[in-house]
Amino acid sequence: MLFLSIRPYIAMLTVGLVLVLVPGHLMAQTMYARKDKVKVTEQKSPMSRVVETLRLGDQVSVLEKSGRHLKVRVPSGKTGWVFKFKLSDQQIGGGGGGGDALSALTGESRVAAREAGTGGSIRGLKETSERYATTKQVDPASRDAVQRMEDRVISRDDLLKFQRKGSVGEFSGG
Numbered sequence: 001m002l003f004l005s006i007r008p009y010i011a012m013l014t015v016g017l018v019l020v021l022v023p024g025h026l027m028a029q030t031m032y033a034r035k036d037k038v039k040v041t042e043q044k045s046p047m048s049r050v051v052e053t054l055r056l057g058d059q060v061s062v063l064e065k066s067g068r069h070l071k072v073r074v075p076s077g078k079t080g081w082v083f084k085f086k087l088s089d090q091q092i093g094g095g096g097g098g099g100d101a102l103s104a105l106t107g108e109s110r111v112a113a114r115e116a117g118t119g120g121s122i123r124g125l126k127e128t129s130e131r132y133a134t135t136k137q138v139d140p141a142s143r144d145a146v147q148r149m150e151d152r153v154i155s156r157d158d159l160l161k162f163q164r165k166g167s168v169g170e171f172s173g174g
Helices: 002-021 101-106 113-121 127-135 140-151 156-166
Strands: 029-033 038-041 050-054 059-066 069-073 079-083
Touching (some): 059 079
Antiparallel strands (some): 029 059, 038 050, 038 079, 059 069
16 A cells, blocks of 8 residues: 555656766757758857858757857767757758659759749849849949949958957857
8 A cells, every 4th residue: 555655656766867867968959050051069159160050951969058159969979059049940852851853863852932032133133124224224333232242242351350240149148
């Protein structure tokens, strides 16, 4: 009779011990790289040594959360830090996470129609925009200025300097 009265306590103790003793990697959250070339770094800094580079859809296990960074384990077994906005809890096509045959062959991800339209608009004046500029008699010097801005290439180092100085992106703290 005594055994029946302490049975629920034994069950709770057993569950508690299992939760404490089960290795953390078995309970880790699975996430996926949102894009190609996601850096996994040794420290919580984009300037830290890169230990692995993820491709779109590559799966990682989250081991720890610290502000805007996640400590992850990659399929090769290496661990490092990733800026949390570069990962998704939803499986994404491409890389190691699946995807269509073309992305598997080329390693490139597909672009959604809405992104393609936006991307096209920033690569220079489209035919309709050119007609609009002509109709509105936009000064050719202004058109050239816009084209020069669009053609400008910013180095990765310059981008990182800008982000660090402005506390933007991975340098935003928190």
